Amino acid sequence: MIPLSAYIAMNKYLLFQAGIGMTANTFLLLFHTLTFLLNHRPKLTDLTTCHLAFVHIALLITVLFLFSPDLFESLNFWNDFKCKTLFYMSRVMRGLSICTTCLLSIIQAITMSPHTSWLAQFKYKSTHFIFYFFFFIWFLCLCFSTSMIFHTVATSNVTQTRLMVLTKYCSFSPISPSIMGLMFMMTTSRDIFLIGVMLLSSVYMVILLLRHQRRSQHLHSTSLSPRSSPEKRATQTILLLVSFFVVMYWVDFIISSSSLILWTYDSVILGAQSVVVNVYATVSPFVLVSSDKRIVNMLHNILWK
Known part of the structure; x- marks a missing residue:
């Protein structure tokens, strides 16, 4: 049996995590x-970041209601x-x-690509295609x-014994193999x-950054160094997000696959999986905010006026 205190502590942490992330x-x-x-003329990254933030808000809202x-009881539905x-x-x-990331x-790989690359033809495309x-x-x-x-079924409405209990009110009914x-x-x-696409684009961006850095060192020009360029900052941010997402994804994959194979779930396992899934939704906005010079300058002006 899972101690009640562990269940309560996990729920409190999930709600706190969801609040911070939202x-x-x-x-x-x-x-x-x-x-x-x-x-x-908004950047494609602005539109995509908007979409990612909206998706994560909706994801974290589900955590609040599920845990x-x-x-959960305040919703006047069955x-x-x-x-x-x-x-x-x-x-x-x-x-x-995962799709938006x-x-x-x-x-970002398209933005970083040189003019001689075949990806360069997508740089100046209309932003309308992103909505499609x-x-x-x-x-x-x-x-x-x-x-x-x-x-997914309500636990109280079903009498089956092989239900996988997910939360206090919800369960997962048996599925044929x-x-x-x-x-x-x-x-x-x-x-x-x-x-795989994320990793390929990440490798491509790393190669471009190394090539740019090598060229800058060869020219002995600090002004050409990509160290403080917006492109390099944005690329490092995306690489960090992709790496973090991949790690969290595989941890979640191992937990969920093991639970489905063994057909066993308890509240702490579900809570731990939810923490892993939602930690990316919670951490990613801080990474994006801290790397965006426009936001940093705005916050600096507000705080130091």
């Missing part, structure tokens, strides 16, 4: 939304409907998080996550493909 992501979303509205009994909606929303937002790494891409990944993630609607294998293969294939 505050940071809301600030990031508002800043980039204003930048997008006031700037006639806070008071908030428990079965609430469980299906919240877990479906959580899975969709997790998929959107992948897009952010691709855009957002529509596509939303459609993709909504479709990939439909299984959550059918297999063939359907589970298909779900696992589709989701894993998508995630591995996106992580």
Whole structure:
């Protein structure tokens, strides 16, 4: 049996984590939304960062409702409907998080690419295509996550003994091995493909940075050094986010795969997995804010006026 104190402590930490993450992501979303509205030629990274912040806010909101009994009960719907909606929303937002992070790494690789590269042709494309891409990944993630609607149930409404208990009110009903294998293969294939693209774009950016640094040292010119250039700062930020995301993803993958294979879950395991999943949504806005010179200058002017 899991001690009640461990369960309560885990829930409190999750709620605290969600609160911090929502505050940071809301600030990031508002800043980039204003930048997008006031700037006639917004950067693709501004639009993508807006989308990533919105996705993480929605993801963290699901944590608040799933792990806070008071908030869960405050929703005046059937428990079965609430469980299906919240877990479906959580899975969709997790998929959107990896898709948007992948897009952010691709855009930064395009921004860093030299004029002689074939990627350079995408540098000055209209920002309209990014909205089509957002529509596509939303459609993709909504479709990939439909299984959550059918297999998430309210614990009190079902008498089955082989339910996998997820929270106080929600459980996961048994799945046939063939359907589970298909779900696992589709989701894993998508995630591995996106992580592969992120890693390829990261390697490409590292090569460009090393080449630029070598050229600058050869010319013995400090003015050409990329040390303080906005491109280098932005690239280092994306590389940090990608590395952090990949580590968190594989930890989550190991926990969730083990639980599905053994068909066992307890509140602490679910809480630990949620911490791993949501830590990226909580940390990423701080990384993006600290590396954005516009935000740093704005906060400096506000604090030191």
